[in-house]
Amino acid sequence: MSEPTLPPELVEALQGVRSVGAITGAGISAESGIPTYRGVGGIYDDPEEGHSTVEALSGPTLLRDPDRTWRAVAALARHTIDATPNAAHHALARMEQALERFVLLTQNVDGLHRIAGSRNVIDIHGDVLATRCTSCETRTRLTRVELAALDATPPCPDCNAHLRPDAVLFEELLDPRKVLRMQEAFYREPPDLVLVVGTSAMFPYIAEPVHVAARCGRLTIEVNPEPTPLTNVVGTSLRGPAGVYVPLLAAALGADGD
Ligand SMILES: [Zn+2]
Known part of the structure; x- marks a missing residue:
């Protein structure tokens, strides 16, 4: 060849x-x-979230249950931690x-x-390692290790409000x-x-x-x-x-x- x-x-x-x-x-x-985002072996086949991963990674879920969104983002990060x-x-x-x-x-x-x-x-x-505060102007970055370890919404270091991923979620x-x-x-x-x-x-x-x-x-x-x-x-x-x-x-x- x-x-x-x-x-x-x-x-x-x-x-x-x-x-x-x-x-x-x-x-x-x-x-x-x-892994690419769709199809067999894709991230959205994650057994923890199954087909509801798309829902977890949506703007409406972030508003209603931010811990769930952050757990889904952290699960994605665990797939990519060594990339x-x-x-x-x-x-x-x-x-x-x-x-x-x-x-x-x-x-x-x-x-x-x-x-x-x-x-x-x-x-x-956007970038899943970047965050922004939902209340003030603060922006921070997480390491891949920090993101992968999250199991709840991280607080803003300046005002303690919720941080959100600085990435475009579904329906945003x-x-x-x-x-x-x-x-x-x-x-x-x-x-x-x-x-x-x-x-x-x-x-x-x-x-x-x-x-x-x-x-x-x-x-x-x-x-x-x-x-x-x-x-x-x-x-x-x-x-x-x-x-x-x-x-x-x-x-x-x-x-x-x-
Ligand atoms: Zn803040």
């Missing part, structure tokens, strides 16, 4: 790229051992270093992009400030390359930046083991693991491994 490579015409097209907008989803973290960034996360962080302009829009709440060194990250669904709206950042990064002047990794882009706000870039004649690439609804939109679909193809793309963009 030969080593995967990029098509030569793609490598050539990448030479002119100065700005990249990357969009990532559960597939990139699956390669770090974080570390993989080659694809690291390659995206190198791209940011090498390029004039780089933005990363992620649907993942596991924080692995920041651990890998990415800085300009729009975590559109996106943070409008992050939506604005996303629109500015992807719509005002679309990046030379929009790279979609490990997501089937089921949410319209995830798919739309790819449609916009394609309409504007930008390079669009998808890295996913399976076809997705974006396959007919992007210029190039690379079928295989993110951990293989994203480092190849980074190298073609002048962001080689160390």
